[in-house]
Amino acid sequence: MDSRPGYDRKLLNILRTAASVFAEKGYSRASIRDISGATGVSLSGLYYYFGSKEELLYLIQDHCFATLLTRLEEDLEGVADPECRLRIFVRNHLHFFVANMEEMKVLSHEAEVLTGDFRSRILDKKRAYAGALAGILSELREPEGGTGSEAVENALPPRGEGATLRTTTFVLFGMMNWIYTWYDPERDLPVEELEQTILHLFLHGVLTPPAPDGEVRLPETSRMGRSSIWRGG
Amino acid sequence: MDSRPGYDRKLLNILRTAASVFAEKGYSRASIRDISGATGVSLSGLYYYFGSKEELLYLIQDHCFATLLTRLEEDLEGVADPECRLRIFVRNHLHFFVANMEEMKVLSHEAEVLTGDFRSRILDKKRAYAGALAGILSELREPEGGTGSEAVENALPPRGEGATLRTTTFVLFGMMNWIYTWYDPERDLPVEELEQTILHLFLHGVLTPPAPDGEVRLPETSRMGRSSIWRGG
Numbered sequence: 001m002d003s004r005p006g007y008d009r010k011l012l013n014i015l016r017t018a019a020s021v022f023a024e025k026g027y028s029r030a031s032i033r034d035i036s037g038a039t040g041v042s043l044s045g046l047y048y049y050f051g052s053k054e055e056l057l058y059l060i061q062d063h064c065f066a067t068l069l070t071r072l073e074e075d076l077e078g079v080a081d082p083e084c085r086l087r088i089f090v091r092n093h094l095h096f097f098v099a100n101m102e103e104m105k106v107l108s109h110e111a112e113v114l115t116g117d118f119r120s121r122i123l124d125k126k127r128a129y130a131g132a133l134a135g136i137l138s139e140l141r142e143p144e145g146g147t148g149s150e151a152v153e154n155a156l157p158p159r160g161e162g163a164t165l166r167t168t169t170f171v172l173f174g175m176m177n178w179i180y181t182w183y184d185p186e187r188d189l190p191v192e193e194l195e196q197t198i199l200h201l202f203l204h205g206v207l208t209p210p211a212p213d214g215e216v217r218l219p220e221t222s223r224m225g226r227s228s229i230w231r232g233g
Numbered sequence: 234m235d236s237r238p239g240y241d242r243k244l245l246n247i248l249r250t251a252a253s254v255f256a257e258k259g260y261s262r263a264s265i266r267d268i269s270g271a272t273g274v275s276l277s278g279l280y281y282y283f284g285s286k287e288e289l290l291y292l293i294q295d296h297c298f299a300t301l302l303t304r305l306e307e308d309l310e311g312v313a314d315p316e317c318r319l320r321i322f323v324r325n326h327l328h329f330f331v332a333n334m335e336e337m338k339v340l341s342h343e344a345e346v347l348t349g350d351f352r353s354r355i356l357d358k359k360r361a362y363a364g365a366l367a368g369i370l371s372e373l374r375e376p377e378g379g380t381g382s383e384a385v386e387n388a389l390p391p392r393g394e395g396a397t398l399r400t401t402t403f404v405l406f407g408m409m410n411w412i413y414t415w416y417d418p419e420r421d422l423p424v425e426e427l428e429q430t431i432l433h434l435f436l437h438g439v440l441t442p443p444a445p446d447g448e449v450r451l452p453e454t455s456r457m458g459r460s461s462i463w464r465g466g
Contacts, residue, residue: 029261109342111414140439163422167430168439174411175404181344182403189396197400205438206373206401 011049014039015060023102027057027110057110058118064103065125068096072132082139083203089133090199093176098191104180134169141165172202244282247272248293256335260290260343290343291351297336298358301329305365315372316436322366323432326409331424337413367402374398405435 017039021030032053036043050056075088097104114122175198185191200210250272254263265286269276283289308321330337347355408431418424433443 026259026261028259108414137439141442164430167422167427168434170411170415171408171431171434173415174407174409176407178403178407178411181341182406189400194400197397198404201401201404201435201438203438203440205434205436205441206370207436208438209374 010041011059012063014041014046014049015056015063018056019060019100019103019106022057022060022110023105027053027106027113032056054114054118057106058114058122060103061107061110061114061122062125064100064107065122065129068092069125069129069132071096072129082136085136086140086203087199089136090172090176090202091195094179094191094195094198097176097179098183098185098194101180101183101185104177108177108180130169130173133172134165137168137172138165175202243274244292245296247274247279247282248289248296251289252293252333252336252339255290255293255343256338260286260339260346265289287347287351290339291347291355293336294340294343294347294355295358297333297340298355298362301325302358302362302365304329305362315369318369319373319436320432322369323405323409323435324428327412327424327428327431330409330412331416331418331427334413334416334418337410341410341413363402363406366405367398370401370405371398408435 014035018035021034021038024030025034030053032043032046035041035056036046039046046056050059072089072092075092076085079085079088179194182188183194188194189197196210200208204210247268251268254267254271257263258267263286265276265279268274268289269279272279279289283292305322305325308325309318312318312321412427415421416427421427422430429443433441437443
C-alpha cells in the first residue's frame with residue numbers, strides 16, 4: 001500500500017472519514033457518494049485512490065492492522081520478559097482502539113465482507129497479529145519454550161496442544177475488543193486504568209485484589225500522545 | 234409479548250429463521266420479502282405477527298434476553314454462594330450463545346438499530362441482565378455487602394465506586410461474547426471446556442495453572458439439552 005503513488009495525508013484523511021461513515025451507516029448502506037459528501041473529495045478524486053467500495057474497506061482494515069503491527073514491533077524491541085511483553089501488547093492494543101473506536105467497530109462488524117485477494121491479505125495480517133499475542137502467552141506459561149511455540153507457528157490450531165492457547169488468546173482479545181460496545185472514554189475509567197484492570201484480571205483473576213499501590217507500571221513511552229493511527233501516518 | 238394471541242411455535246420459527254437471515258445478509262440489506270422466502274410464510278402471514286422489520290428485530294432481541302433472564306433466574310434459585318452463582322451465570326450465558334450464535338451476532342451488530350419504545354424496552358432488559366452479573370460480582374468481592382450493591386442499583390454508573398465494577402462486568406461479557414467472532418463448536422474446545430477456561434481465567438488469572446483435576450464442577454442441570462432458545466419455547 002505504501003508503494004502507491006499518492007498514499008499520503010489526503011488518503012489517510014479519506015480512510016478516517018470513510019471509517020466514520022461506515023461505522024455510522026453500516027458498510028452495506030453507505031455509498032461512495034456518501035464518502036464523497038463527508039470528505040469533500042469528488043468521486044473522481046476518490047477513485048484515484050481505490051477502484052471500489054470494497055477496496056476502500058480493504059484499505060481501512062489494512063492500514064489499521066499494519067499500524068498496530070508496526071507499533072507493537074517498535075514497542076517490543078529489546079524487551080525479553082514475557083509479562084512485560086504482554087503488558088506492552090495490551091497497552092498498544094487498548095490505546096490504539098480507544099483512539100480509533102470507529103475503526104474498531106468497522107473491523108469487527110465488516111470482518112466477513114471482503115472477498116478474494118483483499119480477504120486473504122487481511123487474514124494474513126490478522127493471523128500475524130493474533131500469533132504475536134499467542135507467542136507472548138506461550139512464553140508466559142512456559143518460559144523455557146514448550147509445546148506452545150509450535151502451536152503458534154501452526155497459526156492457532158483449534159485442536160490438540162494449541163487449543164487452550166488459542167482459547168486463551170481470543171478470550172484476551174474479547175476482554176479488550178468488546179470495549180467498543182460499552183466504553184465511553186469521556187465517562188468511564190481513563191484508558192490507563194482500563195489497561196491496569198484488564199491486565200490484573202487476566203494475570204491474577206478477580207479473586208486476587210490488586211496491590212494497593214497498583215500494578216507495576218511500564219515506563220511511559222512516546223506512544224501515548226500519538227495513538228490515533230491517523231495522526232502519525 | 235407472551236400475551237399476544239398467536240405467540241406460538243410458528244412465530245418462534247419465524248424469529249429463528251429471520252435471525253439467520255439478518256446474521257447472513259445484515260439487517261439493513263435483508264427485506265421482509267427475504268424473510269418470507271426463507272420461512273415459507275407469506276407476507277400477510279408475517280404481518281400478522283409484526284408491523285415492520287424493526288418490530289421483527291425487536292421481537293428477536295426481546296425473545297433472546299427474556300429467555301436468558303428466565304433461565305438464569307431458574308438456575309440461580311436457591312443458590313447462595315457467590316462463586317457458584319457466577320459459575321451458573323457463565324454457564325447459562327455461554328451455553329445459550331453457543332447454541333444461538335446467529336442471534337448473538339444479530340444482538341451484537343444491530344444493537345443500535347432499534348428506536349423509541351422498542352429501544353428502551355430492550356435497554357431495560359439488557360440493564361437487568363448486566364445488573365444481575367454485576368450483583369454477583371459485587372457479592373464475590375465483598376461478601377458482607379459493601380458499596381458494590383448500591384452501584385448495581387444505580388445501573389452501573391461509570392464514575393466513582395461503581396466504575397471498577399462496571400469495567401469488570403463488561404470485561405467478563407467481552408470474554409464470553411467475543412466468541413461469536415472465533416469460536417467454532419465443531420473444531421474448538423467443547424463448550425464445557427470453554428466455560429472452564431473462561432471461569433478459571435476470570436477467577437484466578439493466567440499465571441495460576443488450573444488444578445490437574447480441573448475446576449470444581451457444578452451439578453449437571455437439565456439445561457444442557459435444551460440450550461437453543463428455539464426448542465424450549
